[in-house]
Amino acid sequence: MNKAIIATTSxxxxxxxxxxxxxxxxxxxxxxxxxxxxxxxxxxxxxxxxMCDIGLIEGGCCNDENVHxxxxxxxxxxxxxxxxxxxxxxxLPALRNTxxxxxxxxxxxxxxxxxxxxxxxxxxxxDEELPVLLNKVYPCHEVVRxxxxxxxxxxxxxxxxxxxxxxxxxxxxKLPYEIIKFD
Amino acid sequence: MDKTVDVIIKKFNADKTRLMDxxxxxxxxxxxIHESAADQISNTLDISRVDLEQTISFYHFFSTKPRGKYTVxxxxxxxxxxxxxKDVVKxxxxxxxxxxxxxxxxxxxxxxxxxxxxxxxxxPSAIINGVVFTRLTRFRVKEIVKNIRAGIKVEDMFQAxxxxxxxxxxxxxxxxxxxxMKKGPVLSLDYTFGNAILKIxxxxxxxxIEEVKLSNIRGRGGAGFPTGLKWDFCRQSIGERRxxxxxxxxxxxxxxxxxxxxxxRPRLLFEGMVVAAYAVGASEGILYLRYExxxxxxxxxxxxxxxxxxxxxxxxxxxxxxxxxxxxxQLGAGAYVCGEESALIESAEGKRGxxxxxPPFPVEKGYLGQPTIVNNVETLCAVVKVVLNGGDWYKSxxxxxxxxxxLLSVSGDCRYPGVYEVEWGFSVDDILEMIGAEQVQAIQVxxxxxxxxxxxxxxxxxxxxxxxxxxxxxxxNNKRDILKDIVLNFTxxxxxxSCGSCTPCRTLPILMKDKLIKIIEGKGVMQxxxxxxxxxxxxxxxxxxxxxxALNPILSTLKNxxxxxxxxxxxxxxxxxxxxxxxxxxxxxxxxxxx
Numbered sequence: 153m154n155k156a157i158i159a160t161t162s163x164x165x166x167x168x169x170x171x172x173x174x175x176x177x178x179x180x181x182x183x184x185x186x187x188x189x190x191x192x193x194x195x196x197x198x199x200x201x202x203m204c205d206i207g208l209i210e211g212g213c214c215n216d217e218n219v220h221x222x223x224x225x226x227x228x229x230x231x232x233x234x235x236x237x238x239x240x241x242x243x244l245p246a247l248r249n250t251x252x253x254x255x256x257x258x259x260x261x262x263x264x265x266x267x268x269x270x271x272x273x274x275x276x277x278x279d280e281e282l283p284v285l286l287n288k289v290y291p292c293h294e295v296v297r298x299x300x301x302x303x304x305x306x307x308x309x310x311x312x313x314x315x316x317x318x319x320x321x322x323x324x325x326k327l328p329y330e331i332i333k334f335d
Numbered sequence: 336m337d338k339t340v341d342v343i344i345k346k347f348n349a350d351k352t353r354l355m356d357x358x359x360x361x362x363x364x365x366x367x368i369h370e371s372a373a374d375q376i377s378n379t380l381d382i383s384r385v386d387l388e389q390t391i392s393f394y395h396f397f398s399t400k401p402r403g404k405y406t407v408x409x410x411x412x413x414x415x416x417x418x419x420x421k422d423v424v425k426x427x428x429x430x431x432x433x434x435x436x437x438x439x440x441x442x443x444x445x446x447x448x449x450x451x452x453x454x455x456x457x458x459p460s461a462i463i464n465g466v467v468f469t470r471l472t473r474f475r476v477k478e479i480v481k482n483i484r485a486g487i488k489v490e491d492m493f494q495a496x497x498x499x500x501x502x503x504x505x506x507x508x509x510x511x512x513x514x515x516m517k518k519g520p521v522l523s524l525d526y527t528f529g530n531a532i533l534k535i536x537x538x539x540x541x542x543x544i545e546e547v548k549l550s551n552i553r554g555r556g557g558a559g560f561p562t563g564l565k566w567d568f569c570r571q572s573i574g575e576r577r578x579x580x581x582x583x584x585x586x587x588x589x590x591x592x593x594x595x596x597x598x599x600r601p602r603l604l605f606e607g608m609v610v611a612a613y614a615v616g617a618s619e620g621i622l623y624l625r626y627e628x629x630x631x632x633x634x635x636x637x638x639x640x641x642x643x644x645x646x647x648x649x650x651x652x653x654x655x656x657x658x659x660x661x662x663x664x665q666l667g668a669g670a671y672v673c674g675e676e677s678a679l680i681e682s683a684e685g686k687r688g689x690x691x692x693x694p695p696f697p698v699e700k701g702y703l704g705q706p707t708i709v710n711n712v713e714t715l716c717a718v719v720k721v722v723l724n725g726g727d728w729y730k731s732x733x734x735x736x737x738x739x740x741x742l743l744s745v746s747g748d749c750r751y752p753g754v755y756e757v758e759w760g761f762s763v764d765d766i767l768e769m770i771g772a773e774q775v776q777a778i779q780v781x782x783x784x785x786x787x788x789x790x791x792x793x794x795x796x797x798x799x800x801x802x803x804x805x806x807x808x809x810x811x812n813n814k815r816d817i818l819k820d821i822v823l824n825f826t827x828x829x830x831x832x833s834c835g836s837c838t839p840c841r842t843l844p845i846l847m848k849d850k851l852i853k854i855i856e857g858k859g860v861m862q863x864x865x866x867x868x869x870x871x872x873x874x875x876x877x878x879x880x881x882x883x884x885a886l887n888p889i890l891s892t893l894k895n896x897x898x899x900x901x902x903x904x905x906x907x908x909x910x911x912x913x914x915x916x917x918x919x920x921x922x923x924x925x926x927x928x929x930x
Contacts, residue, residue, distance in 0.1 A: 216920050253922045278927035285923040295914045 155185075156205040156320040159229060160192040163218040164245045164289060165211025169236035169308045170194070171236065172239045173208075175309035183313070186320050189226075200228040206319055207231070208312075210299075211238045213290045214245050215283035226296040230317065234310065237305040246289040253287050339364055339370045344379050348714060349434050351380050352388060352682060352703065354685030359626070359666055363465070363685035367401045386686075390511035393687040393834070395449055395669030397628050403438040403445025405483045407431075408462045412451035412588045413779075413824045414746045415807060418458035419472075419507050428475040445484060450671055450828055452627040455746035455809070456514050456753050464489045465629050467511055497857035501598050504553045506634045507902060512710035514753025517769070519740040520605075520724075520732060521717050522756045528602045531719045532609050532647055536655035543614040544570065547718060549726030551738040556582055556674070557709035557781065557805030558880065562718065564709055568698040569615045570705035577617035579608050579660075580709040582679055582701065584625045585670035587782035588828060589807035592742040595710040595754045597624075601638045605662060607715025609647060610722055612660040615708060623679050635664055671832035675879045676709035676825045677701075678834070689834045690879035713742050713806075733759035745770050747779075748809035752903035763793040763802070777817060777896065782807035783825035784884035786891040787817070812856055817892060818855055818899055833885065839873045842881035846870075847889055858913040859904040 162170055170193060170199045176183065188202050189195045207229030213219050226232055237243040248256050261267055292298050302315055313329045320324035343360045347353035358884070359375060361368050369390055377387045391397045396408075402450030409415075409424055424446075428434055431444040438445040454460040457469035458721045466489040477501065482492045490508070497503040498512040515522060535543050569577060581604065585593040596604060608620045624632060639662055642648040652658045672678045677691035680702050701707025710718075721729045728739045739760035743766070747753045750771030763778055779787050780797075781804035788795065788802075795801050801849060811821060826848045835841045850867060853859050871886045893900055903909060924930055 215917060215923075218915055219914075219919075254926055257926055276927055278928070280928055282927075284920045284921040284927070284929060287922045288919075290914065290919070295911050296912065297910055 155188040157190050157202065157227065158187050158192070158206040158208065158316070159190045159200065159204045160194060160208040161210065161221055161225060162193060163209065163221060163239070163292075164214035165189050165212035165236060165238045165243070166209070167193075169239075169312075170302075172236075172306035174268035176313045177309075179313055182317070183333065186317070194240045204229045205231060206233065206316070208233050208235050209239045209292050210236050212245060212292060212293055213286060215285050217283035219286070219295055222292060222296055231299045232292075232296070233300040233302060233315070233319075234298045235302040235304075235307050236248075237303070239292045239298050240301050240303060242289045242291045243305065248290075249288040253285060257285075336375060337372060337878070339369065340375050341379075344376065347378050351382060352379065352410060352683075352685045353683060354387075354665065356380070358391060358394075359668055362397055362668075366406065367398045367402065372401070372745060373399070382538075383928055388686055390685065394626075394667070394668060401438060401442060401445075404443050405448065405463055405489070406445045407587055407870070408447050408452070409435070410450075410452045410454065410458065410460045411448040411824075412455065412458070412828075413783075414451075414589060415458040416817070416824060417747055418821060420459040423459045423461075423471045423476055425478035427480070440627065444480070449627075449669065450832060451586065451590075451649040453585055453594045454511065455589050455591055455592040457512055462627060466490060466492075467509055467627075467630055469510055470511070479579050501634070504634065506637055507598070507630060509630050511594075511630075513598060514751075515599070515749055516745075516753040517755040517757065519756030519758065520720050520729075521713065521740055522596075522600065522754075523657035526603065526720070526723070528606065529645065529653075530645055531606050531722045531798075532613075532653050535610055535613050535654075535722055536653045536658060537755070540570070540614050540616060543584055543610065543722065544728050544788055547614070547721055548731035550721040551726070552714065552717055552721060552729065553737070553799065554711055554826070555713035555717065555741065555805070557587065557784070559799050559803055560713055562710065565698060565710075566611065566615050568696070569617075569706045569708045572699045574700075574704075574706040576619065576705050577615050578614070578702045578705060578707040579611045579617045579620040579662075580676070580679065580683070580697075580707060581608055581620070581622045581712060582674065582676065582709050583712050584623050584630065584667050584674040584679055585628075585712070586625060586674045586802075586832075587784065587807050589746050589779065589782045589809045590744045590805060591746075591755050592744045592806050593633075594628055596712050596716060596742070597628065597635060602642070602714045603637055603719055604712055605638060605642060606647070607717075607719045608662055608712075609660060609754055610707060610718055611710060611715060613652075613658060615706075617708075617790065618659055618661075620660060621683055621702070622662060622664045622682055623667060623673070624664050625667045625673075629666060632664060632666065639664075646886050647765065648805075670834075671828075672834045672879070672881050675881060678879065679709060680707060688832065689836050690881075692878060701776070711805075734796075734798050734800065735858040736800040741797065741804070742806055743804075743808050744806050745808045745810070747808075748772065748775070748812035748815070749810045759798040760796050762796050763788070766797070766808065767793065770808075774811075774813045775810055776813040776815060777821075778806070779811065779821065780804050781808040782809070783828055783888050785878065786887065787811075787895055788891075789820070789895050792895070796915065806846060817896055818851065818903070822888045822892050823848070823851055823855070826886075829881070829885035829888075832881065834881075837877040840877040840885055843870060843874060844885050847886060849924070851889060853913040854903050856899060856913075857905065858911055858915075859900075860908050860911050862901055862903060864893065864904065864909065 207225040234240045308331045339698045433439040459471045460469045467849045500513045502509045553559040650659045654856045665683045673682045673688035678688040682688035697707045708814045743755045830844045833840045
């Protein structure tokens with residue numbers, strides 16, 4: 153059997169979901185028997201080199217770069233999975249969604265107590281290298297089609313493992329209550 | 336400690352259940368509820384600060400920040416928009432120098448939106464410091480703001496004359512018109528005040544209930560529960576005392592018939608409450624009056640006083656020993672959901688107007704845990720006529736399933752908006768002819784929570800067997816964009832008015848509004864229409880009628896005006912989230928000067 157090819161990325165997230173992924177511990181040895189990694193921060197492959205079977209997305213979209221990467225993933229992955237609260241709902245970064253972007257930036261760079269007097273020219277960072285912020289933080293499925301959602305903040309390692317295993321082998325997903333209970 | 340607040344609290348005996356009244360008086364006195372006033376109320380009444388906070392934040396007309404010396408609440412209903420609200424808002428914003436939702440820099444004028452204030456036959460309208468202004472124009476707005484700047488009191492800003500009928504009475508003095516276009520047995524003047532009371536006190540209460548049952552009259556607020564049955568349940572429930580509530584929280588956009596009844600037939604209404612009290616054995620009555628109709632408060636109070644003098648209220652009513660009953664008026668403070676009977680009771684107890692879980696129903700455990708009946712204004716009026724003329728007489732009107740008459744509140748695109756009392760069984764076509772409506776694209780029957788029908792259904796009849804309605808009829812002509820002008824506004828109304836208790840009602844209308852906007856903007860796909868239909872099933876899980884019907888504006892038009900949706904969605908596109916990078920980065924690029 154050919155190994156399934158997977159890719160992962162962290163958009164507007166904290167890498168916590170990737171950390172949880174690594175919490176599968178010794179199962180990583182089983183995993184590597186099952187799959188081959190393409191673009192991912194885990195192996196530091198920066199560009200897609202081939203079509204992938206599964207893409208795991210951590211984090212939502214808070215700037216244009218996130219959107220480009222997400223669309224690139226959609227174009228290169230047969231199955232796309234939002235994993236973790238931020239990818240599914242926007243998560244912590246989406247707390248800014250109730251405040252207009254202009255106000256957020258004014259507070260951060262012009263009027264905040266820590267910047268008063270330290271930004272005399274009143275500059276809001278605008279270097280071309282910097283991604284442009286979106287008007288609000290979007291969950292991934294509001295930007296591209298997402299096939300599956302793995303909830304959790306972060307999703308438990310067992311859940312990630314079980315989901316990947318099920319996707320790769322075609323076996324039904326085992327979802328005991330304990331791994332999807334959050335309170 | 337503030338003396339004024341202390342006086343207000345004492346006026347209501349520091350009674351927790353009168354919190355609404357205390358907050359209303361505090362708000363009226365200071366223009367907002369100051370933190371120290373809130374502390375004082377919370378301490379004196381022994382209510383936790385959080386409990387107080389949640390009551391204050393629930394109602395539109397309470398605020399913890401100043402809303403201007405003159406607070407202008409501009410009606411935001413569909414009919415107001417039809418009548419040119421946009422120009423009026425713009426004129427207010429220019430003249431006052433602030434945007435809607437804000438207070439002018441000098442603190443003089445505050446501009447705010449508010450849900451339907453029950454003036455749909457005379458829009459655009461606004462409430463300024465409790466005084467209703469109707470038929471506003473740009474010119475009139477200029478005059479008003481000029482008067483405000485000159486320091487003239489709102490009460491003195493009247494136009495050429497006051498409204499028709501009792502609206503001109505010294506005690507009301509409102510620039511509001513009744514527009515009674517058609518009278519029937521309920522509105523008919525063929526009635527002598529007190530005769531019903533004098534008749535029933537000679538009867539056994541059970542016989543009164545039997546007569547009401549015989550008439551087959553059903554609740555006129557919209558839900559249509561058989562009145563006689565409700566009374567019977569209440570009579571049979573065990574409790575220390577019983578309560579009669581009159582629901583005058585007429586909040587369904589497009590409805591205003593209760594306002595007209597209370598202006599022109601208040602004695603009939605209160606007599607109905609006395610009849611109900613005798614039938615179920617109640618000792619106290621409460622008229623829950625929506626804040627928007629506060630201008631009728633003094634007048635209604637004066638009628639109650641008159642009734643006490645006539646021995647139609649108080650002890651030994653009509654000379655009947657042991658028949659004691661009195662009525663007080665409870666003001667609301669702006670919340671559509673309080674029209675739901677259990678929410679209304681919660682509100683009258685001084686709490687957030689959140690509907691209760693049922694059972695127990697109010698007839699078993701209602702106000703203060705005692706058996707309570709809540710009847711609509713119109714129902715109580717009709718009952719008096721039933722008692723006087725008999726159930727069989729009442730049944731001679733209407734159809735076999737829907738007996739009697741219904742007061743319709745007609746508004747929108749027609750020549751003669753106003754109140755029409757018609758027998759059940761009239762077809763929509765009959766009504767349209769009567770009200771002078773032409774080139775009609777649709778009729779919204781029963782307000783936003785009702786249904787929107789097109790010309791192919793205009794032969795349907797009004798009645799519980801076909802088109803049930805609480806009375807709101809909004810006519811929509813063929814110049815209107817139904818999705819943008821009507822459905823979107825209604826959906827926003829439900830989002831605004833949800834109490835937030837049940838998750839589907841709190842969240843789904845917002846998701847649906849996003850979908851609707853997506854469709855209106857031409858980004859929609861077939862999947863969106865399917866999602867709307869599939870997802871909406873969960874609304875049944877909500878606790879109250881508002882939650883059950885909050886998606887009706889979308890669902891009923893999706894069913895009856897499907898072509899409007901199909902015309903807007905993209906052809907040949909299967910999937911589109913509606914996300915456009917260009918639009919999403921617009922502000923970000925603007926703020927950082929990057930293009």
